[in-house]
Amino acid sequence: MKVAVGIDIGGTNTVWGFIDADGAVIEKGTFPTTDHPKAESLVNEAAAQISQVLQHRTQLELIGIGIGAPNGNFFNGTVEFAPNLSWEGIVPLKELFQAHFDLPVWVTNDANAAAIGEMQFGAAQGMNDFLIVTLGTGLGSGFVANGELIYGHDAFAGELGHTIVELDGRQCGCGRKGCLETYASATGIVRTAHLKLASYEGSSSLQQLDTITSKNIAEAAKKGDTLALEIFDYTAQKLGFSLANTVAISSPKAIVLFGGLAHSGDLIVQPTKHYMEQYMLNIFQNKVEILLSSVPEADAAILGAAALVWKQT
Numbered sequence: 001m002k003v004a005v006g007i008d009i010g011g012t013n014t015v016w017g018f019i020d021a022d023g024a025v026i027e028k029g030t031f032p033t034t035d036h037p038k039a040e041s042l043v044n045e046a047a048a049q050i051s052q053v054l055q056h057r058t059q060l061e062l063i064g065i066g067i068g069a070p071n072g073n074f075f076n077g078t079v080e081f082a083p084n085l086s087w088e089g090i091v092p093l094k095e096l097f098q099a100h101f102d103l104p105v106w107v108t109n110d111a112n113a114a115a116i117g118e119m120q121f122g123a124a125q126g127m128n129d130f131l132i133v134t135l136g137t138g139l140g141s142g143f144v145a146n147g148e149l150i151y152g153h154d155a156f157a158g159e160l161g162h163t164i165v166e167l168d169g170r171q172c173g174c175g176r177k178g179c180l181e182t183y184a185s186a187t188g189i190v191r192t193a194h195l196k197l198a199s200y201e202g203s204s205s206l207q208q209l210d211t212i213t214s215k216n217i218a219e220a221a222k223k224g225d226t227l228a229l230e231i232f233d234y235t236a237q238k239l240g241f242s243l244a245n246t247v248a249i250s251s252p253k254a255i256v257l258f259g260g261l262a263h264s265g266d267l268i269v270q271p272t273k274h275y276m277e278q279y280m281l282n283i284f285q286n287k288v289e290i291l292l293s294s295v296p297e298a299d300a301a302i303l304g305a306a307a308l309v310w311k312q313t
Contacts, residue, residue, distance in 0.1 A: 015029070
C-alpha cells in the first residue's frame with residue numbers, strides 16, 4: 001500500500017501520520033516539540049518513530065514526506081526564523097529528513113498545507129481557485145489560483161492575517177498595528193470582548209466569567225446574548241471587509257474557513273458573508289461562497305502536509 005507521511009510541527013507538539021491516497025489515516029503519533037530545542041533532535045525523533053512503523057508494517061510503501069511548519073519555505077525546503085520555535089535562523093529541514101529517508105520531501109507553512117489538504121481531501125475538491133482562512137490563535141491563509149498554490153517569489157505569499165484593516169489599530173505580534181488577525185481570530189475576538197465589556201452598560205452573561213474565550217463568546221451568542229452577538233458582528237465586519245478586498249485581487253470561487261473560530265458556524269459565516277457582499281466590487285457580488293472546512297480537524301494538519309506529497313504524484 002502506497003502511503004505518504006504528513007508531519008505538522010507546532011510550537012507545542014509535533015504530529016505525524018501515514019496517509020493513503022484517499023486521505024485515510026493509517027497510523028499516527030505525536031511527541032512534544034518543546035523536548036527538542038534543536039531541529040536535528042526533532043528530526044531524529046520523528047525519523048525513529050516513522051521508521052519503527054515501517055519496520056512493523058512491511059506492507060506500507062512510503063513514497064514521500066510532507067511537512068507543515070511555521071515559516072516553512074516550499075522553494076528551499078527550509079524553516080526560516082520560525083515564530084514559536086526555539087530554532088534559530090534558517091533550518092535546512094528537507095536536507096535533515098533526507099539524511100534519514102532517500103525520498104522526496106516537501107516543506108511549507110501550515111496554512112498552505114491546509115489549503116492543499118482542502119483541495120485534495122476536503123471542501124475544495126475539484127476547485128482551481130479558492131482560498132482557505134484559518135481562524136485559530138492567529139489568522140493564517142493559503143491562496144490557490146489555477147489549481148496551484150500561490151507562493152510568490154520567496155515562498156511566503158498569502159499572509160492575509162498581516163494585511164492592515166485598521167490604521168494605527170491594535171498592536172500585532174508581528175510588530176505592526178491593525179493587522180487583520182488582531183481582530184478576526186480566536187485571540188482577536190477575545191480582545192474585542194474585553195474592550196466592549198469595559199464600556200457595556202447592559203447585562204451580559206460574559207460579565208460573569210472569570211476567563212473569556214472564543215468558545216464561551218460563541219456559546220453566549222447562540223443563546224442570544226446581545227453583547228456576544230455584537231462582538232461577532234464586529235469581528236465579521238473586519239473579516240468581511242478584508243475578504244471583499246481579497247476577492248477583487250484573486251477572484252476565488254470559494255473561501256473556506258477553518259479553525260477554532262470557524263466552529264461557531266453561522267455565527268461567523270452569515271455576518272461575514274453579509275459584510276463581504278456589502279463591501280464587494282459589483283462584478284464579484286454573489287459569486288463567492290463562504291464554506292466551512294470538511295477536513296476532520298483532529299487530522300487536518302497531517303492530512304494537509306501529506307497532501308503536499310499526493311499533489312506531486
